[in-house]
Amino acid sequence: xxxxxxxxxxxxxxxxxxxxxxxxxxxxxxxxxxxxxxxxxxxxxxxxxxxxxxxxxxxxxxxxxxxxxxxxxxxxxxxxxx
Amino acid sequence: xxxxxxxxxxxxxxxxxxxxxxxxxxxxxxxxxxxxxxxxxxxxxxxxxxxxxxxxxxxxxxxxxxxxxxxxxxxxxxxxxxxxxxxxxxxxxxxxxxxxxxxxxxxxxxxxxxxxxxxxxxxxxxxxxxxxxxxxxxxxxxxxxxxxx
Numbered sequence: 001x002x003x004x005x006x007x008x009x010x011x012x013x014x015x016x017x018x019x020x021x022x023x024x025x026x027x028x029x030x031x032x033x034x035x036x037x038x039x040x041x042x043x044x045x046x047x048x049x050x051x052x053x054x055x056x057x058x059x060x061x062x063x064x065x066x067x068x069x070x071x072x073x074x075x076x077x078x079x080x081x082x
Numbered sequence: 083x084x085x086x087x088x089x090x091x092x093x094x095x096x097x098x099x100x101x102x103x104x105x106x107x108x109x110x111x112x113x114x115x116x117x118x119x120x121x122x123x124x125x126x127x128x129x130x131x132x133x134x135x136x137x138x139x140x141x142x143x144x145x146x147x148x149x150x151x152x153x154x155x156x157x158x159x160x161x162x163x164x165x166x167x168x169x170x171x172x173x174x175x176x177x178x179x180x181x182x183x184x185x186x187x188x189x190x191x192x193x194x195x196x197x198x199x200x201x202x203x204x205x206x207x208x209x210x211x212x213x214x215x216x217x218x219x220x221x222x223x224x225x226x227x228x229x230x231x
Contacts (some may be wrong), residue, residue, distance in 0.1 A: 041174070044203040044227065051200055058202040 007073050014049045018042060019022055028034060028070030099204055108166035108197040112157050114149045122150050137187045149184040154212050154220055157230030159190045162226060166194050167206065171226045178210070178222035184200055190214040197223070204228040 012026045016025050024030075032038040038046075047063055050056075050072070058078045066072050123129050128150065131138035136147045145203040155178060162173060184190055191213055197205040205227050 033182065041227075044205055047172070047203045048200050048205045048225070052198075053200070060202050065203040 003078060004073065005012055005061065010053060011050070011069065011073070014046065014053060018046045018049055029068055031068040039064060050076070056080065084165060089178050093169075095166070096165045096170055097167040097198075098230050100200065102167055102196060102199060102206060102228070104196050104199050105122070106166065107193060108161060109191050109193045110161045110165065111189065111191050113189045114153050114184065116186055117149065118153060119186060121151070122153055126150070126152065141213075144183055144185070146185045146200075149186060149188075151180050151220070153159065154178070154180075154184065154192070156192070157190075157212070158210055161192050161194050162208065162224060166196070167226060168207065168218075170230050171228050173224055174205070174227050175225035176222065177224075178220055179230060180220045182217065182219045184212070184214060184219050188214055190219065194224070204230070228231075 007070070008026055013023065015026050016022045017025045017036060017049055019042065021035075021037070024035065047058065051058060056076065058075065058079065062075055066075065100217045116167060119133065122133055132142065132144070132148050133139075133150055151182060155176070158176070158178070162171065163169075193211050193213070194208040196206050197209040200206070205225055206224060208224045210220075210222045210224060
């Protein structure tokens with residue numbers, strides 16, 4: 001099972017790249033409303049980047065029900081363990 | 083499989099996410115003419131003699147005027163916009179590496195293959211190659227978002 005710390009470190013790199021902002025601090029509570037540039041297209045870019053980085057595929061329903069980064073981390077761990 | 087619009091029409095293929103799969107491919111055959119080169123020189127303002135002066139290009143070691151790389155991208159645009167995935171899509175990313183020159187009136191083919199399909203987002207990744215007589219001229223990748231109603 002992947003360590004939470006490792007996942008958050010990698011997600012931080014992805015967030016910094018997708019939003020072109022190295023000041024973003026990725027926490028479990030972080031959500032779209034917290035970042036001005038987090039619109040529908042950057043959301044797609046974010047999900048695709050995470051799928052590519054972890055070599056995972058999510059369904060639209062799985063991604064659609066996520067409320068914050070913490071839930072995304074849970075989904076990554078669940079998928080990676082499957 | 084080679085996906086194409088119905089013969090004799092200019093209709094863009096309406097391929098939705100459910101009809102796309104990894105490994106699906108499409109091609110566009112093309113030949114860039116002198117008229118195409120003149121038109122692009124007018125549109126772009128790029129009159130680099132490498133592209134518009136056959137004698138100059140030969141003096142630089144090429145076999146003739148080199149086709150604008152952007153015209154290869156134009157055929158990639160045709161492939162994406164008309165064939166794979168066609169109508170209900172928009173590009174979000176494109177990278178192309180030019181390996182060898184294409185010359186005017188030299189037949190070529192651009193091929194796109196779906197390398198990755200993200201069902202959660204509707205984003206597909208297309209691997210692209212441009213060849214003439216089987217020889218690789220350019221390769222690249224595009225990210226395309228499927229925009230369905």
